[in-house]
Amino acid sequence: MTNTLTITRPDDWHLHLRDGHVLADIVPHTARRFARAIVMPNLKPPVVNVDQAVAYRQRILAAVPDNCSFDPLMTLYLTGQTRASDIRQASASGVVQAVKYYPAGATTNSDAGVKDLTRVYPVLEVMAEENLPLLVHGEVVDPQVDVFDREAVFIDRVLLPLLQTIPALKVVFEHITTVEAVALVKDTPDRLGATITPQHLLMNRNALFQGGISPHHYCLPVLKREAHRQALVEAATSGDPRFFLGTDSAPHAKSAKESSCGCAGMYSAHAAIEFYAQVFDDAGALDKLEAFASFHGADFYGLPRNRDSITLERSPWQVPQMLRFGNEELVPLGAGEMLPWKLSD
Numbered sequence: 503m504t505n506t507l508t509i510t511r512p513d514d515w516h517l518h519l520r521d522g523h524v525l526a527d528i529v530p531h532t533a534r535r536f537a538r539a540i541v542m543p544n545l546k547p548p549v550v551n552v553d554q555a556v557a558y559r560q561r562i563l564a565a566v567p568d569n570c571s572f573d574p575l576m577t578l579y580l581t582g583q584t585r586a587s588d589i590r591q592a593s594a595s596g597v598v599q600a601v602k603y604y605p606a607g608a609t610t611n612s613d614a615g616v617k618d619l620t621r622v623y624p625v626l627e628v629m630a631e632e633n634l635p636l637l638v639h640g641e642v643v644d645p646q647v648d649v650f651d652r653e654a655v656f657i658d659r660v661l662l663p664l665l666q667t668i669p670a671l672k673v674v675f676e677h678i679t680t681v682e683a684v685a686l687v688k689d690t691p692d693r694l695g696a697t698i699t700p701q702h703l704l705m706n707r708n709a710l711f712q713g714g715i716s717p718h719h720y721c722l723p724v725l726k727r728e729a730h731r732q733a734l735v736e737a738a739t740s741g742d743p744r745f746f747l748g749t750d751s752a753p754h755a756k757s758a759k760e761s762s763c764g765c766a767g768m769y770s771a772h773a774a775i776e777f778y779a780q781v782f783d784d785a786g787a788l789d790k791l792e793a794f795a796s797f798h799g800a801d802f803y804g805l806p807r808n809r810d811s812i813t814l815e816r817s818p819w820q821v822p823q824m825l826r827f828g829n830e831e832l833v834p835l836g837a838g839e840m841l842p843w844k845l846s847d
């Protein structure tokens with residue numbers, strides 16, 4: 503049995519850090535584990551241009567602990583107003599690595615998102631020219647579509663037409679949750695990648711209702727059936743380079759989650775690589791963790807692989823019930839539970 507595991511330091515290819523005084527509570531969790539993270543732009547107001555991305559990056563860097571070296575990779579939020587010039591500036595900046603597409607109304611802070619993706623195809627053509635990837639929140643918002651089917655329907659209505667119309671555009675299908683998404687990525691040549699979260703690997707939709715409604719297990723895309731979870735585990739542990747680590751760690755105050763209208767998002771940054779180690783261990787695939795966590799994403803983005811390493815040990819530890827979140831509290835994923843893998847100091 504493997505009891506310690508040293509891997510090249512991983513990167514998180516999908517992360518929410520928020521802004522302001524909570525950064526000091528949130529950034530250190532990621533910076534201790536990961537060398538880089540793709541930072542989502544869904545602030546209020548969203549990050550829509552290079553100047554805002556540069557300023558946000560500085561605020562994040564100010565919250566990185568002294569003993570960590572952490573490089574936040576910034577993204578722009580695609581809106582109906584995004585111009586070709588914004589894209590060219592982003593590409594030239596060296597700071598912005600991708601552009602994020604939220605269908606308007608699909609998830610937390612997505613009001614500024616795009617209503618009809620075909621209307622911004624000219625901007626996406628420029629992204630293809632500049633080799634800037636489009637990161638996709640892949641769910642339709644049509645209220646007629648069952649919430650558990652929103653990703654599968656998105657593939658047919660939005661993603662396939664996009665891939666066909668702009669074949670040179672690199673796309674990351676973010677936080678995939680379904681058999682259908684896994685199949686699409688496998689069937690598409692190299693320009694389509696996908697991130698997979700720890701929660702979608704660890705849990706199925708029963709976790710939303712275990713012993714009563716569980717708001718801390720609510721995120722978007724929502725957890726799916728067990729067959730989908732199994733397909734995700736198979737994809738993540740397969741060694742296929744198109745699947746890579748992206749936590750979608752998304753902190754919300756306890757009061758905002760435990761509410762009559764609880765918001766979407768799970769916080770996993772406090773134990774992110776530990777959760778993935780648990781999944782890969784359970785699947786008998788610990789030897790595949792390093793490539794998924796540390797190689798595939800960097801290769802997809804065309805960035806160098808990290809040179810230093812982290813070590814995990816099989817040494818059970820208890821996740822705190824609560825973390826600080828500015829003046830509020832945050833309930834982390836796995837609160838109070840024992841996790842089998844621990845990050846070595």
Ligand code: NCD
Pocket residue numbers: 518544609610611639720721722723750752753766767768
């Ligand atoms: C994210 C958030 O809170 O910003 N929430 C979530 O459930 N994943 C937004 C997102 O990535 O959809």
Ligand code: ZN
Pocket residue numbers: 516517518542750752
């Ligand atoms: Zn997200």
